[in-house]
Amino acid sequence: MADKRPAGNSDTAQVILNKSLPLFARSGYAGVSMRDIAKAVGISGAALYHHYPDKQSLYVAAMAHAFADKASSIQSALGNTGSPEQRLERFVTSFTKQMASDPDFRALLHRELLDGDEKRLKLLAENVFIEPFKAIKQLAQEMALDCDAHLLAISMAGLILFHFETQAIRRYLPGGLKKHNDPKVIAQHVISLLTGAIGSGSRQ
Amino acid sequence: MADKRPAGNSDTAQVILNKSLPLFARSGYAGVSMRDIAKAVGISGAALYHHYPDKQSLYVAAMAHAFADKASSIQSALGNTGSPEQRLERFVTSFTKQMASDPDFRALLHRELLDGDEKRLKLLAENVFIEPFKAIKQLAQEMALDCDAHLLAISMAGLILFHFETQAIRRYLPGGLKKHNDPKVIAQHVISLLTGAIGSGSRQ
DNA sequence: AGCACCTTAACGAACGTTAAGTAAGATGAT
DNA sequence: ATCATCTTACTTAACGTTCGTTAAGGTGCT
Numbered sequence: 001m002a003d004k005r006p007a008g009n010s011d012t013a014q015v016i017l018n019k020s021l022p023l024f025a026r027s028g029y030a031g032v033s034m035r036d037i038a039k040a041v042g043i044s045g046a047a048l049y050h051h052y053p054d055k056q057s058l059y060v061a062a063m064a065h066a067f068a069d070k071a072s073s074i075q076s077a078l079g080n081t082g083s084p085e086q087r088l089e090r091f092v093t094s095f096t097k098q099m100a101s102d103p104d105f106r107a108l109l110h111r112e113l114l115d116g117d118e119k120r121l122k123l124l125a126e127n128v129f130i131e132p133f134k135a136i137k138q139l140a141q142e143m144a145l146d147c148d149a150h151l152l153a154i155s156m157a158g159l160i161l162f163h164f165e166t167q168a169i170r171r172y173l174p175g176g177l178k179k180h181n182d183p184k185v186i187a188q189h190v191i192s193l194l195t196g197a198i199g200s201g202s203r204q
Numbered sequence: 205m206a207d208k209r210p211a212g213n214s215d216t217a218q219v220i221l222n223k224s225l226p227l228f229a230r231s232g233y234a235g236v237s238m239r240d241i242a243k244a245v246g247i248s249g250a251a252l253y254h255h256y257p258d259k260q261s262l263y264v265a266a267m268a269h270a271f272a273d274k275a276s277s278i279q280s281a282l283g284n285t286g287s288p289e290q291r292l293e294r295f296v297t298s299f300t301k302q303m304a305s306d307p308d309f310r311a312l313l314h315r316e317l318l319d320g321d322e323k324r325l326k327l328l329a330e331n332v333f334i335e336p337f338k339a340i341k342q343l344a345q346e347m348a349l350d351c352d353a354h355l356l357a358i359s360m361a362g363l364i365l366f367h368f369e370t371q372a373i374r375r376y377l378p379g380g381l382k383k384h385n386d387p388k389v390i391a392q393h394v395i396s397l398l399t400g401a402i403g404s405g406s407r408q
Numbered sequence: 409a410g411c412a413c414c415t416t417a418a419c420g421a422a423c424g425t426t427a428a429g430t431a432a433g434a435t436g437a438t
Numbered sequence: 439a440t441c442a443t444c445t446t447a448c449t450t451a452a453c454g455t456t457c458g459t460t461a462a463g464g465t466g467c468t
Contacts, residue, residue: 012447027319046427133377148379148393152397153379162361163359163362165362168320169317169320173337175354180358185352189352189356189359239458247414250414254413259458
């Protein structure tokens with residue numbers, strides 16, 4: 001009853017997106033062939049063209065699929081109750097946890113920032129990041145009235161994302177410990193940095 | 205005396221690296237063909253194999269070439285005179301300027317962080333980043349005794365790099381202005397953030 | 409002569425994509 | 439209920455192109 005399949009109602013198109021996403025995340029657009037995707041799905045290469053007109057369209061659909069719902073889940077992390085400090089803490093811990101749990105999303109995001117043409121970046125910005133960014137910027141504005149809110153909002157996201165981006169190479173840098181990949185540790189560090197614990201407090 | 209060229213000493217091998225680097229930076233390893241490189245250099249595709257045994261070796265040589273001397277120039281930005289605050293300011297302004305002036309290096313760095321296998325990342329870490337990272341970590345330690353220096357050093361680099369990484373998409377995010385791509389503005393923002401101007405000062 | 413450096417031509421493999429055909433279920437007239 | 443017909447979802451085989459790479463040979467300096 002749950003899954004009748006009368007006709008013209010296959011979920012293969014969705015399966016293709018789900019199976020191709022980790023491939024694109026790992027190897028990038030040029031690094032994944034249509035045959036790779038077909039093999040991952042378990043169908044012939046030609047069958048892909050029954051669902052998507054070409055590789056480019058499949059890729060764009062996969063990206064849209066990957067980024068869908070991310071906007072709201074990022075934004076909902078902020079809420080609008082409590083003091084700015086509380087909201088900052090809530091956002092940083094939640095965003096850090098989300099990024100930690102979705103390495104494919106992170107990789108695709110970085111790839112789009114590197115390779116995305118104007119059209120794709122505009123789509124990504126307007127459909128995914130504008131709304132959460134607005135909320136973060138608003139928070140930034142409340143926290144530091146004299147500081148450029150746009151720059152500060154970018155800094156918040158960057159602080160978190162860069163720790164994950166450097167996860168692989170930090171194993172070869174001095175002082176790199178396993179705990180530095182713990183979302184809770186990262187979040188705590190970012191919070192204390194953003195609340196001014198570095199330059200002002202803890203004088204010896 | 206400086207540049208004799210007796211025999212078996214063409215600079216074509218160097219030209220190949222210099223011409224292929226922007227291609228790899230823009231399109232990644234899989235996105236650049238040997239024929240693309242050959243055309244950029246102005247020789248036949250087969251001639252590349254006179255200087256490098258295969259595409260992989262050419263790529264690794266190009267990366268080594270791109271990252272050579274970066275280590276010392278980053279590190280020398282710190283120096284070891286003056287107060288920690290002065291050294292921080294010197295490092296941030298200098299590092300920001302260096303990154304602003306070398307988009308290819310930035311792109312290659314991000315690509316290696318995304319795609320680099322264990323061996324390449326280890327090479328990159330040990331030959332390029334270990335020494336400057338040690339110096340930055342040392343600075344971090346002096347600035348915030350109670351904070352994890354490894355995390356703080358990563359944060360310093362990430363704050364700067366992420367502003368450049370998001371340069372293209374910020375045009376579509378609210379509050380994005382041309383001045384936010386000015387190295388001096390970015391550096392000033394990062395410095396004020398790291399010296400604790402956010403959470404502590406400027407209460408209304 | 410011999411080596412360094414380059415060419416054109418070509419190899420087989422893999423690429424994105426299309427053509428042609430098949431199996432299975434839905435549809436509609438009888 | 440049956441049969442022809444249509445659509446959906448796929449298959450195998452092949453198309454022309456481009457890929458990394460090699461073979462064979464030419465030119466010019468030492």
